[in-house]
Amino acid sequence: MSRAVVLLSAGLDSVVSFKIAYDTFDQIMCLTFDYAQKALSIETEYAEKICTMYQVNHLIINLPWYASFVGALTDQTTPPPHVSNLALDDLAITRETARAVWVPARNAVFLSVTAAFCENYGYDSIFVGFNKEEAKTFPDNSTDFVASFNEALKYATLNKVEVVAPLIGYNKAEIAALGLRIGAPLEWSWSCYTAEGAPCGICESCLRRKRAFQAICKDDPLLTRLRSRR
Numbered sequence: 001m002s003r004a005v006v007l008l009s010a011g012l013d014s015v016v017s018f019k020i021a022y023d024t025f026d027q028i029m030c031l032t033f034d035y036a037q038k039a040l041s042i043e044t045e046y047a048e049k050i051c052t053m054y055q056v057n058h059l060i061i062n063l064p065w066y067a068s069f070v071g072a073l074t075d076q077t078t079p080p081p082h083v084s085n086l087a088l089d090d091l092a093i094t095r096e097t098a099r100a101v102w103v104p105a106r107n108a109v110f111l112s113v114t115a116a117f118c119e120n121y122g123y124d125s126i127f128v129g130f131n132k133e134e135a136k137t138f139p140d141n142s143t144d145f146v147a148s149f150n151e152a153l154k155y156a157t158l159n160k161v162e163v164v165a166p167l168i169g170y171n172k173a174e175i176a177a178l179g180l181r182i183g184a185p186l187e188w189s190w191s192c193y194t195a196e197g198a199p200c201g202i203c204e205s206c207l208r209r210k211r212a213f214q215a216i217c218k219d220d221p222l223l224t225r226l227r228s229r230r
Helices: 012-024 042-054 062-069 091-101 106-121 145-155 172-182 204-215 221-228
Strands: 003-007 027-034 057-062 123-128 162-164
Touching: 003 012, 003 106, 012 027, 012 123, 012 172, 027 042, 027 106, 042 057, 091 204, 106 123, 106 145, 145 162, 172 204
Parallel strands: 003 027, 003 123, 027 057, 123 162
Antiparallel strands: none
16 A cells, blocks of 8 residues: 655645545555644635545644744745735845745755655655746755755665655646645645735745646635635
8 A cells, every 4th residue: 555645735736636646555644744834724714624624634743842933934034025016027026025925944954854754654655745847946846856866865764765756856836736626625725924814925935836727727615615604
């Protein structure tokens, strides 16, 4: 029996990665990390909703010490940086905004914790939503990072757990198109850095998501669902 653990933040990328894993493996379970992020309440709510819909086990892993770290994602007094649509492909600007929302060693910590979980409970793979678009400014989304971490896992785990990043060659528009094509529950995905009643629409993550659906000429299922509640 093939078994995988999915890192499910309920972001667009992780939800598409979840559906790929769900369609591929005999058994999966999901982990969501609480690292004091501003969008925690909605991320955990949506991740739990998805896991309930698909009858998949779901655990929330608490990392309380992250709450004392600086950065726009965890420091409640620091607003997330805003960029214009025109700046989304300006590496000088987006590298600065990436630095503002960087959480120290986050993906390395997440993968290490998940690898220990996989080894203990007999799971083979860790599914993640790393992608080409974010790898331009976040090195821990890159192919080099995944390859290096998998090399380390050959020594760190007896069962040689492997990180699988099915979206590593995709940009956001391609991810959105794939998610729609495979029936990923995108109506329960959340990309915004904040946790208001609706996405802010102005943070970089919101803008990238908006641009992705515009590029493929499709409505965002999340916004469609939220509008239907009114």
